[in-house]
Amino acid sequence: MARLELVVAAAESEYMRRLAAGVRDSPFGSRWRMTACTTGDSLRHYLKGGYAVHLVLAQPSLLEQAGELPAGIPAAAFVRRRGEGGGLPELLQYQPVPELLAAIEALHAGRGAVRLQGGGGGRASVIAVCDPAGGAGKTTCSLWLARLAGERGHRALYLNLERFDASGLQLREPGEPAEEGIEALLYALKADKPDFPAQLAGVRRYSRRMGTDYIGEAPSPEERQSMTGDDAARLLEAVAGSGMYELIVADMDSLLDEAAAAVLERSDAVVWLSEPSPAARRKSRLAFEAAAARHPAAASAARSRMLRVRSRVRPRALTEEDEVRDDDDLLPPYAAELPYDPGIGFAESASPAYIRAAGELLERLGCAAQRSVRP
Helix, strand or coil: CCCEEEEEECCCHHHHHHHHHHHHCCHHHHCEEEEEECCHHHHHHHHHCCCCCCEEEECHHHHHHHCCCCCCCCEEEEECCCCCCCCCCEEECCCCHHHHHHHHHHHHHCCCCCCCCCCCCCCCEEEEEECCCCCCCHHHHHHHHHHHHHHCCCCEEEEECCCCCCCHHHHCCCCCCCCCCHHHHHHHHHCCCCCHHHHHHHHEEEECCCCEEEECCCCCHHHHHCCCHHHHHHHHHHHHCCCCCCEEEEECCCCCCHHHHHHHHHCCEEEEEECCCHHHHHHHHHHHHHHHHHCHHHHHHHHHCEEEEEECCCCCCCCHHHHCCCCCCCCCCCCEEECCCCCCCCHHHCCHHHHHHHHHHHHHHHHHHHHCCCC
16 A cells, blocks of 8 residues: 655755654654645645645645645644644644654544544554464454555554464565564553653554554564463553554454453454364364353453454365354354455455455444444
C-alpha cells in the first residue's frame, strides 16, 4: 500500500528543511510522504493538482492565502499558540519532532466516522485471531485483516503475540533486519513511564509488503513465555487507548495461556480458525475445553464474541463428514470460510478469492465488534 500523503505549509524555509529531515529519518517516514509548501500560492497550486492528500497541516496565514481547500481534504492549523486555528484542529508547530509526528498520527487516526469501534472513548477495536490446533493460516488471516482495514481508511496495527514469531518473513523486505519492540513497550509499562504513546510511536514499524503497522518481535521466546495475564492486559489496553489506532489485530499464540486469556477477555471480536477435517475440529474443541477449565471468564467472553471460520489450507475435497456439525454446543457453528489458495506461500501473494473472502470477514467482524458488550 502506498504511503500516506502529508502536506505541510509553513513560511520558515529552514524549519521546513529540518522537519523534512526529521520525517525522513524516523519510522514516521515509512508511512508518510511529506510535501513542503512555504507560501499560500504554492499550497493552493499543489492541492489543485488533484493529488491524493490525507492531511494538510498549515499555518493559518498560509491557509488564508490559499483560499478554500478542495472538498474532502482534512486540514489542521499549524499554530504557535493555542486558539489561533480559527476553529480547525490545532497542532503546535514548535515542539520536539517525535512528539509532533505522534500528534499528526493521532490526529489522522481520529478523523471521520469509524465503523469498527470497540470500547469507545477513542479506544481501538481489538480482533483476536485464534487457531489452537495450529496450521490453519492464522498469521495470513491476521495480516490480511489488518491490511484490508488500512486500505479501507482505518488505522490498523498487526500485533503478533505468538511465542515463536515468524511473521517477519511476511512483513519485512528480504535482507531487512529484525527490530525489537514488544519488550520495550512492556518495560515502559512496568516502569510506569508517562509517555507511552511516544514509546509506541518509536517502536512501531510499517510493512511495505503487507501495508500495515506492526511491532517488532521479542528477542527470544522467553519474553513471550514470561508474559503474565496482567502484562498482556496492560499492553493491550495501553496500545488500544493510545489514540493512534482504530483497529488492532492480535495474532494469538496457539497455546491458550494466561496472557492469551487476558487478550481474549478484552477483545471485541474473536476469529476462531480451524480446518474442516474431523481431526482439526476435535483438536479445536479440546483446546477450547481446556481453556474454559483454566480460564472460564475468558472462554465465556470469547465464546460470546466468536466468529468460527472454516479455513481451507489443504487441497482436499469436501466430504459428507466435513459438513457435519459438532455434536454439542461448545463452539458455535462455522459462520465464514477462507478458501484454499495454492499460491499463498507468502501472505502478500494471496489470490483474489482469498482477499475477497478476508474482506467479507472484516465486514462481518465490524458488525460483531459494534454489537460486542465488553465487561
